[in-house]
Amino acid sequence: MRGTIIPLSHTRTVGDPKRYPVPHDFPNDADGDALRRFVEGGSDLSKPMTIDFQVAVPDEAAANGLAEVVYKLGYRVKICASPECSLPWTCECSTRMLARYDGVIAMRGTPTSEASYGLHGR
Helix, strand or coil: CCCCCCCHHHEECCCCCCCCCCCCCEECCHHHHHHHHHHHCCCCCCCCEEEEEEEEECCHHHHHHHHHHHHHCCCEEEEEECCCCCCCEEEEEEEEECCCHHHHHHHHHCCCCHHHHHHHCC
8 A cells, every 4th residue: 555545435534523633534454443343442542652563473483583572672572372373373463553544554664574574684
C-alpha cells in the first residue's frame, strides 16, 4: 500500500470525533481493521499506547536473532513457540507509539518485518 492513494469510498469513519480528535478514516485492510478495533474498544488514538505485533519465524534461532535486533532498537520482545502455525516460532514485539495508520505501516520497514529480517540475520 505504500505510495497508493486510497479513495474515500474505500475508507470508513468510526468513533466519536469529539472524544477521538484523530481522524479515523482507515483503509479497508488488515492494519486499518486493527486500528478500527482499537477505537471500537474505547482506545483514544490521540494518546500513545503500547502496540504489540507478532512476527512468525521458522525456528528458535531465527526468533532469538530477531529478538536481539529489535531489542537493540528499543522494543520489548517476547519469544514463544507456536507449533500450530506454519512458522512455528513467534517473536512478539511491543513499542509505545501513537496508533496511527502511517506509523503502523512504517513498522513494515523495520527489522521487525519478516521481509526485513532476512537482511539482518541467518
